[in-house]
Amino acid sequence: MHPTRLTRALTATAALAALSTLASCADASGTHKDEALGSNPAAAPVKKKAAVQGLPGMPPVLDPSDVYAADRPGRLSPVVKDFPSRVYVPNTNSNTVTVIDPATYKVIETIPVGAQPQHVVPSWDLKTLWVNNDRGNTLTPIDPSTGKAGKSVDVHDPYNLYFTPDGKYAIVMASLDRELVFRDAHSMKRVKTVPVSCYGVNHADFSADGRYFIVSCEFSGELLKVDTEKMKVIGQEKLPFDGAKPQDVKLAPDGSRFYIADMVANGVWILDGDKFSRPTLLPTGKGAHGLYVSRDSREMYISNRDEGTISIFDFTENRLTKKWRLPNGGSPDMGGVSADGKVLWLSGRYNAEVYAIDTRTGEQLARIKVGSGPHGLAVYPQPGRYSLGHTGVFR
Secondary structure (H helix, E strand, O other), rough: OOOOOOOOOOOOOOOOOOOOOOOOOOOOOOOOOOOOOOEOOOOOOOOOOOOOOOOOOOOOOOOOOOHHHOOOOOOOOOOOOOOOOOEEEEOOOOOOOHHHHHHHOOOOOEEEEOOOOOEEEEEEOOEEEEEEEEOOOEEEEEEEOOOOOOOEEOOOOEEEEOOOOOEEEEEEEEEOEEEEEEOOOOOOEEEEEOOOOOEEEEEEOOOOOOOOEEEEEOOOEEEEEEEEEOOOEEEEEEEEOOOOOOOEEEOOOOOOEEEEOOOOOOOEEEEEEOOOOOOEEOOOOEEEEEEEOOOOOOEEEEOOOOOOEEEEEEEOOOOEEEEOOOOOOOOEEEEEEEEOEEEEEEEEOOOOEEEEOOOOOEEEEEEEEOOEOOOOOOEEEOOOOEOEEEEEEEE
């Protein structure tokens, strides 16, 4: 799918008046320069949470104050510890997956897959990478121990893929079909189809207890709240911005709120998922798209696709602290963080390239040519006990 790139001026409403305006600066050469950014009054400090009573069958929460406690640098599960470190890049227009060796920044293989691969998704048990061939109506499995692709499985309209925290079900984001399809996590056989009235379901994340998840509806500018056990939509709301196009969804480390990138509102919505009340908007940059948490759970990297930048949000300080600019521009989209936390990998959606960015300095380490339309790349393996899907949401 190729969303239309829109440019709209932000309306100065009372709801946004309290939010800080971002500075946009770079030196004359166009090289990286950190940019100090304003605080976010909408994100008030929160108290440490008590023990989390999780979804039945879900692995116990390690730290109630940090859902990403299992994702520390190098903390690889025994399942993946011997897998070779690779970056898998689905090229939407080329119908291939480019495989990069992150140690050398070199392309080592190109794997043919089905039509319009959108994301490479680690399975809940960490043993398989699923390539979402959206228009090909298939999922192609890749064995991360060998890097070899297996026989594709018939699955209709698999734009994106998630897994319930108990590991029972895969959830296919059938964007064009307007469905959430719950399938057996291993066989991918259909278990339940949940029709939705919004348009363009694409990204999601689960609450700390796993009992519900928030879904973004890209083309109708809406959010859904879904009960995990009942497999039922229990909330739906329109985002308070004309033409909103919500993208990636990420839970705060303390589980207190969700962040939803919006490529037309040019920022990140901050949502209280429990209350499912009206969210507030934090401006970050043009085309806000992907959201990735640092290995120490302190920061979140926000890719601003339409201006070639990455904004840095500090969870502890509740504010944006820096903005990194790609030299010579680019279109940073989806990706992930290296196992040691030192490198942020992002696809360059409109530039047929991939960016490797130093997470300590924001400097570009490499710019690697790949196929056409690179999208939801997966860095693998990564730390964590299990995967909730997308390009790697680990707990």
